[in-house]
Amino acid sequence: MTDDLISKKELLDLTGISYGQLYRWKRKNLIPEEWFIRKSSYTGQETFFPKQQILPRIDKIIHMKEGLSLDELADVFSPSLGEVEMSAQQLIDRNIVSLASLELLTEAGREQPLYGLEQIMMLYVLEKLLMSGDITRQEGTLLIEVMSDHYYRFRDRASELLLIRKMGVPTFMLVGAGAELYFDQGVKVVLRITLATFMEELKLKLGNV
DSSP states (O other): OOTTTEEEEHHHHHOOOOOHHHHHHTTTTTTTGGGOOEEEEEEEEEEEEEHHHHHHHHHHHHTTTTSSSSHHHHHOOOOSOOOEEEEEHHHHHHTTHHHHHHHHHHHHHOSSSSSHHHHHHHHHHHHHHHHSSSOOHHHHHHHHHHHHHHHGGGSSSEEEEEEEEETEEEEEEEETOOOOOOTTEEEEEEEEHHHHHHHHHHHHHTTTO
């Protein structure tokens, strides 16, 4: 069995949760249905999970369920966007974005009086990647363009953001989560991040639960 998957028995042993908890969280949409993967084994049919996704999710549920109800947690983990509008000053006051990121947005000609959740998400991703040093200001401008123009296509779907380079020229891409991608020789994948993680952080910051 591939190292990317973990069996249900291994998952329960490793995390200490019960069979009942696992399936209750599934019914509450805290764990996506598609993460329950049925495969044949020497004992018959067995359930496996994507290891790199299920273990962090279980850890988050365990640590967050003391302060939030299961329904509130389901909203945090949902890829769908809620209704919210905030001004630039409100975003700064809530420590969601810095003046530097807003200035870059203005330079790109994308500033608005009020920002909806899709735009706030774009600004939050921009802020995190700029502050971590993962992207340059020039690449930040490209990120603003691609997320402003295309992120709405993933309104109710999990998605990933990629930064690739060929001969030093950067390009951003938005794709569905887990999509297989193939490039010609000379293309380097610099960054591939799951946007759901940023959305979970952002929803908690907005208090949108």
